Amino acid sequence: MxxxxxxxxxxxxxxxxxxxxxxxxxxxxxxxxxxxxxxxxxxxxxxxxxxxxxxxxxxxxxxxxxxxxxxxxxxxxxxxxxxxxxxxxxxxxxxxxxxxxxxxxxxxxxxxxxxxxxxxxxxxxxxxxxxxxxxxxPLTAITAWESLFDRLGLTADSTGTLLVVGATGGVGSAMLQLVEALLPHVTVIATASDDERSDWVRDLGAEHVIDQRGDLVAQVLDIAPRGVEWLFTAHSEGQVETYAQIVAPFGHVVAIDDGPRDVSPLKGRSIAWHWELMFTRPLQxxxxxxxxxxxxxxxxxxxxxxxxxxxxxxxxxxxxxxxxxxxxxxxxxxxxxxxxxxxxx
Missing domain, CATH: 3.90.180.10 (Medium-chain alcohol dehydrogenases, catalytic domain)
Structure with a gap:
């Protein structure tokens, strides 16, 4: 260049x-x-x-x-x-x-x-x-990248399960591809609301797809009985109690929406909560x-x-x-x- x-x-x-x-x-x-x-x-x-x-x-x-x-x-x-x-x-x-x-x-x-x-x-x-x-x-790729590698700290050696809530949106769609390309040992569970969206996320690399309109706890724990190590969410408002049940002890949640102000239900399992705003670097x-x-x-x-x-x-x-x-x-x-x-x- x-x-x-x-x-x-x-x-x-x-x-x-x-x-x-x-x-x-x-x-x-x-x-x-x-x-x-x-x-x-x-x-x-x-x-x-x-x-x-x-x-x-x-x-x-x-x-x-x-x-x-x-x-x-x-x-x-x-x-x-x-x-x-x-x-x-x-x-x-x-x-x-x-x-x-x-x-x-x-x-x-x-x-x-x-x-x-x-x-x-x-x-x-x-x-x-x-x-x-x-x-x-750009915006979705930056957000997905910073969520995975800066907030959650994932590396090519990371092993575990990632739940992507809002997987059919722009950020979720970028994130699924980044995991497929760069994180070979991470298993992905993606949420979707219908057959078209299920096909979309599977095509982008999700190993498991669950119905976002159904019982999230039952569906996730059926796939990962001890809970998921990492959870990305584009729709966190009102979901902290649910996340406290499906994220494994010492796990991590990263949210990109305005979300909740009280994350105390996560304390019992020492679950870390991260905010991701891709504008932070230029703003600050x-x-x-x-x-x-x-x-x-x-x-x-x-x-x-x-x-x-x-x-x-x-x-x-x-x-x-x-x-x-x-x-x-x-x-x-x-x-x-x-x-x-x-x-x-």
């Missing part, structure tokens, strides 16, 4: 962005609107990316529905595109590089033609994927922020080697306020499998 230590200027002063002005239902035509916004001065480590594709995540829906717009807030986290300019301290990328990334919640979102992003949370786009296919991966400007660049590069390598695949299942076009509203409604329905992607202008 080529590198540059010289700032590259752009003559473009404004760009088209899509966001919201007030908290409205996605079905309202005014829920998302397009505006021309200023292209900001690039920071030392910033890239200016021409966005080719984005995906819509539950966090987009949550922010649009409840976070203050402060006049106009641009949504979007996942993106794939081409670097058009770089800041003066950039060393990882150069103009013309194809990239993918998930951005940060404290900066304007990716739903705009030109988007500034810190190079340390950006990876090279997988060469074997189109932009739309690549845009499905942690010293190891570049780890997100490194893990995305590994994800790209795994994709190009045929060991991971895109989780894009619904692709819409073009990137517009109307199309993004449609994507928000699909995600809000809770019926999607995999990721919803929007591409092209």
């Amino acid at each position: 080529t590198t540059s230590r010289t700032a590259t200027a752009t003559t473009t002063r404004t760009t088209t962005a899509i966001g919201y002005e007030s908290n409205l239902p996605a079905s309202d035509p005014a829920a998302l609107v397009a505006r021309e916004v200023d292209v900001p001065e690039l920071g030392p480590h910033d890239l200016l990316v021409e966005v080719e594709a984005v995906s819509v995540n539950p966090v987009d829906v949550k922010v649009r529905a409840g976070a203050p717009a402060n006049g106009f807030r641009v949504l979007g986290f996942d993106a794939a595109g081409v670097v058009r300019a770089v800041g003066p301290a950039v060393t990882l990328f150069a103009q013309g590089d194809e990239v993918f990334y998930a951005g940060s919640i404290d900066r304007p979102g990716t739903n705009q033609r030109l988007h500034p992003v810190d190079e340390r949370i950006v990876g090279r786009k997988p060469r074997t994927l189109m932009f739309a296919e690549a845009a499905a991966l 400007q942690t010293p190891d922020m570049v780890e997100q660049h490194r893990l995305l590069t590994t994800i790209a390598d795994l994709v190009d080697a045929g060991r991971l695949r895109t989780t894009a299942t619904t692709t819409l076009t073009p990137i517009s306020a109307a199309t993004l509203r449609e994507a928000h409604m699909l995600v809000e329905s809770g019926r999607t499998v995999g990721k919803v992607v929007v591409h092209g202008w």
